[in-house]
Amino acid sequence: MRVGIGLPSAIPARASNLVVKWAERAEAAGFSSLGVLDRVNYDAYEPLVSLAAAAAITEQIRLVTMVVIGPLHNAVLLARQAASLDALSGGRLTLGLGLGARLDDYEHAEIDHRGRGGRLTEQLARMRDHWEDGQVGPRPVTPGGPDLLVGGSSGPSLLRLARLADGYVHGGGPARSFAAAASKAKIAWEEVGRPGKPQLWAQAYFGLGDPAAGRSYLLDYYAFTGTFAERIAEENLETPERIASFIRSYEEAGCEELVLLPTTADINEVDRLAAVALR
Amino acid sequence: MRIAVVGAGPAGLYLSLLVCQGGDNAVTVFERNPEGATYGWGVVFSEGTLTELEGADQRLSRRFDQALIRWSTIRIHRAGSETIVAGQPFAAISRRTLLGLLAKAATDAGVEIVYSTEFASGSAESYDLVVAADGVNSAWRQTFASHFGPEEWIHPTRYIWLGLGRALPGFTFAFQPTGHGLFWVHAYPYEAGMSTFIVETTEESWRRAGLDQADEKASIAFCHETFAVFLDGAELRSNRSTWLQFVTLRNRRWIREGTTPLVLLGDAAHTAHFSIGSGTKLAMEDALALAEALNLHPGNLAVALSNYEAVRRPAVERFQEAALASADYFAHVADLKQLPDATFAFNLVTRSGRVNHLDVQRQDPRLVQAANGAVIGAKETPLPPALAPLSLGGESFASRLVGGALGMTISPPLAVRVDGRRSSDDPLSGAYSDAADVVVLSHAGPRAGSRPAVDGLDRPPLHQEQLPLAASPIAYTRSHIPSREASEGELAEIAECFGNAAKQWNDRARMLLLDGASGNLLGSFISPLTNRRSDRYGGSLEGRLRFPLQVVGAARSVWEGPLGFRFSATDFHAGGITEEDASAVATALATAGVDVVEVGGGGAVAEYDPPFRAGYLVPLAARIRNRTGVPVLVGGGITTLDQANTIIGAGRADLVRMSN
Numbered sequence: 001m002r003v004g005i006g007l008p009s010a011i012p013a014r015a016s017n018l019v020v021k022w023a024e025r026a027e028a029a030g031f032s033s034l035g036v037l038d039r040v041n042y043d044a045y046e047p048l049v050s051l052a053a054a055a056a057i058t059e060q061i062r063l064v065t066m067v068v069i070g071p072l073h074n075a076v077l078l079a080r081q082a083a084s085l086d087a088l089s090g091g092r093l094t095l096g097l098g099l100g101a102r103l104d105d106y107e108h109a110e111i112d113h114r115g116r117g118g119r120l121t122e123q124l125a126r127m128r129d130h131w132e133d134g135q136v137g138p139r140p141v142t143p144g145g146p147d148l149l150v151g152g153s154s155g156p157s158l159l160r161l162a163r164l165a166d167g168y169v170h171g172g173g174p175a176r177s178f179a180a181a182a183s184k185a186k187i188a189w190e191e192v193g194r195p196g197k198p199q200l201w202a203q204a205y206f207g208l209g210d211p212a213a214g215r216s217y218l219l220d221y222y223a224f225t226g227t228f229a230e231r232i233a234e235e236n237l238e239t240p241e242r243i244a245s246f247i248r249s250y251e252e253a254g255c256e257e258l259v260l261l262p263t264t265a266d267i268n269e270v271d272r273l274a275a276v277a278l279r
Numbered sequence: 280m281r282i283a284v285v286g287a288g289p290a291g292l293y294l295s296l297l298v299c300q301g302g303d304n305a306v307t308v309f310e311r312n313p314e315g316a317t318y319g320w321g322v323v324f325s326e327g328t329l330t331e332l333e334g335a336d337q338r339l340s341r342r343f344d345q346a347l348i349r350w351s352t353i354r355i356h357r358a359g360s361e362t363i364v365a366g367q368p369f370a371a372i373s374r375r376t377l378l379g380l381l382a383k384a385a386t387d388a389g390v391e392i393v394y395s396t397e398f399a400s401g402s403a404e405s406y407d408l409v410v411a412a413d414g415v416n417s418a419w420r421q422t423f424a425s426h427f428g429p430e431e432w433i434h435p436t437r438y439i440w441l442g443l444g445r446a447l448p449g450f451t452f453a454f455q456p457t458g459h460g461l462f463w464v465h466a467y468p469y470e471a472g473m474s475t476f477i478v479e480t481t482e483e484s485w486r487r488a489g490l491d492q493a494d495e496k497a498s499i500a501f502c503h504e505t506f507a508v509f510l511d512g513a514e515l516r517s518n519r520s521t522w523l524q525f526v527t528l529r530n531r532r533w534i535r536e537g538t539t540p541l542v543l544l545g546d547a548a549h550t551a552h553f554s555i556g557s558g559t560k561l562a563m564e565d566a567l568a569l570a571e572a573l574n575l576h577p578g579n580l581a582v583a584l585s586n587y588e589a590v591r592r593p594a595v596e597r598f599q600e601a602a603l604a605s606a607d608y609f610a611h612v613a614d615l616k617q618l619p620d621a622t623f624a625f626n627l628v629t630r631s632g633r634v635n636h637l638d639v640q641r642q643d644p645r646l647v648q649a650a651n652g653a654v655i656g657a658k659e660t661p662l663p664p665a666l667a668p669l670s671l672g673g674e675s676f677a678s679r680l681v682g683g684a685l686g687m688t689i690s691p692p693l694a695v696r697v698d699g700r701r702s703s704d705d706p707l708s709g710a711y712s713d714a715a716d717v718v719v720l721s722h723a724g725p726r727a728g729s730r731p732a733v734d735g736l737d738r739p740p741l742h743q744e745q746l747p748l749a750a751s752p753i754a755y756t757r758s759h760i761p762s763r764e765a766s767e768g769e770l771a772e773i774a775e776c777f778g779n780a781a782k783q784w785n786d787r788a789r790m791l792l793l794d795g796a797s798g799n800l801l802g803s804f805i806s807p808l809t810n811r812r813s814d815r816y817g818g819s820l821e822g823r824l825r826f827p828l829q830v831v832g833a834a835r836s837v838w839e840g841p842l843g844f845r846f847s848a849t850d851f852h853a854g855g856i857t858e859e860d861a862s863a864v865a866t867a868l869a870t871a872g873v874d875v876v877e878v879g880g881g882g883a884v885a886e887y888d889p890p891f892r893a894g895y896l897v898p899l900a901a902r903i904r905n906r907t908g909v910p911v912l913v914g915g916g917i918t919t920l921d922q923a924n925t926i927i928g929a930g931r932a933d934l935v936r937m938s939n
Binding site for chain 1: 730756882891916939
């Protein structure tokens with residue numbers, strides 16, 4: 001299993017040059033990918049812009065969105081943006097797309113949230129068409145365009161994954177819930193007759209240097225979920241032992257790439273995590 | 280902490296006593312009924328639950344122990360025969376005794392129990408936490424229904440909860456055919472000289488027997504008469520018993536935040552069909568988890584409550600899923616009358632999906648031996664069900680598996696002509712040179728001419744050169760242009776192509792499988808979602824089957840070996856094929872010379888709601904097999920030999936398609 005690290009692009013009070021420095025440090029440390037989140041109604045950088053900044057200063061590391069809220073975007077323009085980033089980074093983009101958990105993100109973006117599931121499905125097909133047919137530029141470097149990841153475990157989400165995406169990205173939680181979701185993703189893939197297998201990605205939060213600050217960030221970021229925020233804060237990986245056993249459990253559950261997302265804007269978190277996760 | 284518990288049932292009392300033992304808490308239980316006003320007979324616990332209870336409070340557990348009746352067998356009575364299944368340790372206790380023990384232990388621990396008193400909503404403010412343990416009709420949950428988001432599923436069968444004045448030797452199921460239909464009993468002993476005795480039947484049988492008009496006395500008389508042989512003179516007792524429909528309850532949330540948080544416990548939060556155990560078991564496990572969370576996080580109620588829900592919700596959901604499978608088994612158990620006793624018993628103990636062939640092998644090797652033997656009509660066999668030989672359409676197969684490491688090899692769908700390929704990468708039957716035991720012949724119909732499946736399914740190219748053919752002119756996805764309605768002449772040509780392809784495989788394949796599923800050409804005729812024709816190929820099921828049967832006829836006339844047909848027996852979509860129609864399709868195919876049907880699902884339209892999980896098509900396949908007697912092949916996320924052995928050993932299918 002490969003291990004990636006999140007950029008601190010959605011943590012308020014970061015210095016303006018932190019994302020770029022973080023990206024450089026993460027690549028040097030040997031992480032396989034840099035992940036970003038998407039949240040409109042929060043003090044967070046735009047995910048593709050953040051990855052573009054990271055792309056400029058790195059050479060090898062994969063760039064992954066976990067996830068961009070697809071229906072907030074026009075499919076053609078998002079396909080262009082993603083193709084541009086893929087081209088600018090030398091084919092390093094993996095594009096995770098989702099519906100987002102908060103309806104107010106749709107309100108702020110002035111986009112109707114109704115029918116968003118169907119629109120995301122449509123968007124996957126249309127972006128692939130644009131990338132393959134090249135009617136709207138630029139051409140992505142990755143043949144056929146960057147790999148697409150989606151999440152969700154309902155019937156329609158699994159169908160969307162199996163028919164039109166390249167892989168599954170898990171939203172978080174214990175390895176057992178990941179394993180159950182991954183099994184459904186694989187069954188869906190085979191049942192619809194898609195050749196090959198879905199890629200399996202997952203994410204989790206960590207905070208090694210200042211766990212209290214990490215927790216309060218998570219309680220704030222997830223305040224809209226009510227008591228569930230407590231749960232997410234509780235699951236924050238705060239010790240090397242917990243990170244090590246978490247990584248092991250995900251590896252055993254069949255995860256291919258786990259991206260650990262920071263909860264504080266302290267650049268030393270990169271090295272602290274590397275010391276545990278990349279041994 | 281000051282805690283108000285609403286409802287002095289097992290969940291409320293047990294939580295109160297654990298919380299009082301565990302920390303500096305003042306707990307008051309409010310019960311609107313008077314003390315001792317309980318209803319119901321016994322309550323079942325698994326050994327696992329009892330061990331958990333013991334871990335929490337050994338003294339209470341010892342008192343339980345003295346009142347528990349334990350058993351380790353399930354007895355299955357069926358038209359005069361009795362099958363005993365070993366290795367099933369469970370225990371039961373009288374509900375009245377349980378409540379008495381819990382109330383006493385709670386009072387001893389310092390809990391205040393106030394009977395005959397409603398908990399007034401205004402008084403919540405003087406507590407730090409309110410626990411709604413007031414049962415399935417929880418007034419507190421209903422007050423905040425829009426927050427908790429309850430969802431109720433009302434089961435179709437009818438049941439009545441009675442007492443039997445005799446202690447049965449263990450858990451007992453009795454299946455009794457009557458002139459009105461099948462009636463069955465779930466019964467178990469719970470104290471000396473007494474058993475719980477639940478009679479259940481389908482709604483149709485219940486109406487035919489006139490029980491919708493029967494009062495309490497007449498209902499008991501009916502049950503007494505129906506199960507007279509089995510009762511052996513013992514008396515059936517009622518406790519204001521009426522015929523009920525079980526309700527499976529789920530809630531989107533179990534916790535309501537606020538100055539005084541409210542949390543749901545036990546039946547107020549969730550129910551699970553009685554056929555795999557009692558709600559009391561779940562309720563007491565809830566109480567254990569909530570007490571533990573509260574005791575572990577004394578200063579942080581929000582964390583404690585969210586931990587309680589995080590621990591219990593997945594466990595409860597798994598149990599509910601198993602309970603739904605079990606309830607569904609009983610709702611259709613009348614279809615299983617043809618199964619031999621050992622198969623029937625093996626089917627019954629594996630009904631919830633939580634126990635497989637290997638588990639039963641450990642619990643009761645003799646039963647498994649008999650069930651394995653029944654697969655090939657012998658007394659016993661060294662071969663497990665999936666590896667037992669099968670004779671089908673004049674051909675002998677060494678196993679009952681298709682695909683996987685041990686099964687027959689199967690080809691990808693081979694197009695019978697060029698316009699029947701899903702994409703230009705797809706193989707044509709005439710040009711396919713790889714060997715395969717089972718060869719699948721197909722025409723992609725409305726899904727033809729897409730881009731290669733590796734890059735996503737059903738994506739038409741920029742310029743679609745040819746309109747895809749289908750039963751009716753419908754676009755498969757929003758990116759497609761509508762298909763072209765196939766003319767009668769074209770249908771005759773395509774049927775001939777199927778015949779020609781079938782002929783090519785004589786001597787080269789062992790079985791042919793015609794592909795009528797997944798929204799391809801044949802499937803587009805079968806599903807009412809996609810067949811809107813007004814000619815003789817549309818309309819009624821007979822019309823919709825006309826073309827598929829024409830293709831079967833063309834293949835059957837030239838192909839000498841076993842012939843299979845795959846079809847979507849459900850569309851997972853409103854307005855799709857009904858289960859009655861699916862059974863009729865199986866029967867019509869068999870009449871036309873098909874030896875085995877593969878039960879598939881979904882795909883008639885691009886957007887549907889499939890419950891993808893291992894074995895998701897098995898219950899439907901089993902009902903079609905046992906209702907029609909047509910041999911059935913089923914797949915869908917089945918990866919282990921153990922799963923296949925369970926499916927075949929239980930008579931749910933004849934062949935299993937293995938996934939990788």
